[in-house]
Amino acid sequence: MAPKTLTSTAIFFVLLVLLGCSATPTGARVRARQRPCKRMVFYFHDILYNGHNAKNATAAIVGAPAWGNTTILAGQNHFGNVVVFDDPITLDNNLHSHVVGRAQGFYLYDKKDIFTAWLGFSFVFNSTEHKGSINFAGADPLMNKTRDISVIGGTGEFFMARGVATLMTDALEGDVYFRLRADIKLYECW
Amino acid sequence: MAPKTLTSTAIFFVLLVLLGCSATPTGARVRARQRPCKRMVFYFHDILYNGHNAKNATAAIVGAPAWGNTTILAGQNHFGNVVVFDDPITLDNNLHSHVVGRAQGFYLYDKKDIFTAWLGFSFVFNSTEHKGSINFAGADPLMNKTRDISVIGGTGEFFMARGVATLMTDALEGDVYFRLRADIKLYECW
Amino acid sequence: MAPKTLTSTAIFFVLLVLLGCSATPTGARVRARQRPCKRMVFYFHDILYNGHNAKNATAAIVGAPAWGNTTILAGQNHFGNVVVFDDPITLDNNLHSHVVGRAQGFYLYDKKDIFTAWLGFSFVFNSTEHKGSINFAGADPLMNKTRDISVIGGTGEFFMARGVATLMTDALEGDVYFRLRADIKLYECW
Numbered sequence: 005m006a007p008k009t010l011t012s013t014a015i016f017f018v019l020l021v022l023l024g025c026s027a028t029p030t031g032a033r034v035r036a037r038q039r040p041c042k043r044m045v046f047y048f049h050d051i052l053y054n055g056h057n058a059k060n061a062t063a064a065i066v067g068a069p070a071w072g073n074t075t076i077l078a079g080q081n082h083f084g085n086v087v088v089f090d091d092p093i094t095l096d097n098n099l100h101s102h103v104v105g106r107a108q109g110f111y112l113y114d115k116k117d118i119f120t121a122w123l124g125f126s127f128v129f130n131s132t133e134h135k136g137s138i139n140f141a142g143a144d145p146l147m148n149k150t151r152d153i154s155v156i157g158g159t160g161e162f163f164m165a166r167g168v169a170t171l172m173t174d175a176l177e178g179d180v181y182f183r184l185r186a187d188i189k190l191y192e193c194w
Numbered sequence: 195m196a197p198k199t200l201t202s203t204a205i206f207f208v209l210l211v212l213l214g215c216s217a218t219p220t221g222a223r224v225r226a227r228q229r230p231c232k233r234m235v236f237y238f239h240d241i242l243y244n245g246h247n248a249k250n251a252t253a254a255i256v257g258a259p260a261w262g263n264t265t266i267l268a269g270q271n272h273f274g275n276v277v278v279f280d281d282p283i284t285l286d287n288n289l290h291s292h293v294v295g296r297a298q299g300f301y302l303y304d305k306k307d308i309f310t311a312w313l314g315f316s317f318v319f320n321s322t323e324h325k326g327s328i329n330f331a332g333a334d335p336l337m338n339k340t341r342d343i344s345v346i347g348g349t350g351e352f353f354m355a356r357g358v359a360t361l362m363t364d365a366l367e368g369d370v371y372f373r374l375r376a377d378i379k380l381y382e383c384w
Numbered sequence: 385m386a387p388k389t390l391t392s393t394a395i396f397f398v399l400l401v402l403l404g405c406s407a408t409p410t411g412a413r414v415r416a417r418q419r420p421c422k423r424m425v426f427y428f429h430d431i432l433y434n435g436h437n438a439k440n441a442t443a444a445i446v447g448a449p450a451w452g453n454t455t456i457l458a459g460q461n462h463f464g465n466v467v468v469f470d471d472p473i474t475l476d477n478n479l480h481s482h483v484v485g486r487a488q489g490f491y492l493y494d495k496k497d498i499f500t501a502w503l504g505f506s507f508v509f510n511s512t513e514h515k516g517s518i519n520f521a522g523a524d525p526l527m528n529k530t531r532d533i534s535v536i537g538g539t540g541e542f543f544m545a546r547g548v549a550t551l552m553t554d555a556l557e558g559d560v561y562f563r564l565r566a567d568i569k570l571y572e573c574w
Binding site: 069070083084086112114115116120122124142152153154155156191 | 254299314316384
Binding site for chain 3: 256257258259260273274275276302303304305306310312314331332333335342343344345346356357358381382
């Protein structure tokens with residue numbers, strides 16, 4: 005009987021091993037979408053320099069197409085304008101709330117017939133709330149109510165992070181002020 | 195005899211477990227290159243604004259070095275020119291084919307003695323073929339017949355994608371039109 | 385006795401399987417920080433064009449805010465300046481050492497009240513030492529002695545790489561020359 009039992013045990017363990025490791029085969033990993041391992045919501049506030057608000061501005065036009073300049077956003081839906089920013093990050097939608105970090109990087113408007121942008125930036129934290137950075141990149145079709153960009157990496161507390169951030173325009177005041185809500189969902193946490 | 199058999203079984207399973215999970219040890223993952231979990235080929239078409247083609251242009255110079263301007267690509271292999279683009283994506287190499295998405299972002303020429311570029315852009319899809327975005331970044335030594343850039347993330351249908359895209363210049367007409375073939379190989383699919 | 389031994393063996397293997405695979409559950413991966421699978425140290429050398437050093441310059445200002453220009457770095461801690469570069473990479477801190485690759489991409493200064501930058505670039509290798517590219521992105525608060533940016537991907541020898549690079553300003557000569565030490569730690573190696 006013992007050999008028979010051993011055989012069953014063997015089969016049992018083979019199944020166990022296959023089951024236990026099936027989520028990460030040696031080959032390509034195919035994974036179902038799942039709950040984020042970390043989720044955080046922030047707001048950031050962009051005040052674009054327009055020639056009259058040097059003191060308060062957190063962003064400036066630094067690139068423009070031949071038909072534009074660096075003081076006023078260009079025609080054709082700002083196509084070709086490149087903006088560098090250093091925006092305060094808050095936990096709620098109030099510009100004057102406690103600043104927990106800075107959103108730093110650039111966006112550029114990249115379509116002639118509709119407003120749409122491309123973003124490369126970081127959330128940089130060095131506060132009691134968070135220490136470290138989260139790096140983002142991706143297309144921002146900003147006329148959509150919500151849109152997703154990629155979390156492409158992180159450092160410190162967010163070491164090696166990967167995920168998706170859902171952006172929403174929370175406020176928009178002319179060409180000078182806008183506020184974005186970023187719902188960050190990390191799916192790789194180390 | 196039974197204990198002996200048990201011992202062999204034990205060794206057998208230890209080996210099995212080590213084998214089954216060796217691809218993903220608790221520590222650093224070292225993986226062999228393998229077949230992509232998803233592969234797609236697209237073409238995108240870039241028509242650079244040159245002062246005379248405002249209607250057709252899909253791209254514009256928005257940054258230039260001190261010795262250049264934003265209408266004509268600069269000398270020294272365009273070193274320092276930054277171009278923003280919104281290029282149509284097609285399934286074959288015909289500019290007039292059905293557009294399945296847009297390639298949006300920027301490239302910059304970054305070498306004085308040879309043509310070479312750096313790219314940050316997305317493929318943005320919202321068609322019957324695909325819905326979602328793929329984000330790319332990397333060096334594009336465009337004098338090479340083929341060159342690889344990184345897929346750094348994705349959203350929607352391409353949620354959390356990672357991989358490599360092999361670019362090939364499929365056509366080049368002066369400084370105004372070029373067409374790239376992108377062979378996208380995803381090695382992480384969720 | 386045999387059944388009892390079998391039971392213990394069974395429990396032993398269940399534990400083994402759980403242990404061996406626990407690092408990569410089917411759900412979100414939560415991993416401890418661990419030793420890099422690859423570590424490399426390089427230096428790169430940036431000589432910024434200032435109107436008088438066209439021959440030696442490896443970098444040029446290509447974007448500037450309304451209050452700046454593309455020959456001299458702008459006031460307010462260079463806020464808004466965008467620089468494109470093609471810098472030699474060496475294995476030690478000597479500008480005249482054997483060049484093993486090129487650091488190519490851009491940085492932009494993105495804060496008014498302190499020097500800080502955002503980087504998007506690649507290490508491009510095609511030498512006996514290395515063949516392939518490593519892509520980087522992230523915030524560079526350059527007044528800090530060391531700061532981490534993300535390795536967001538790689539090609540060739542560095543296929544699918546992910547990790548962190550610790551940057552250190554190794555030398556700084558006015559606004560014209562700086563040398564960065566990059567300590568690259570890859571945590572995902574394929």
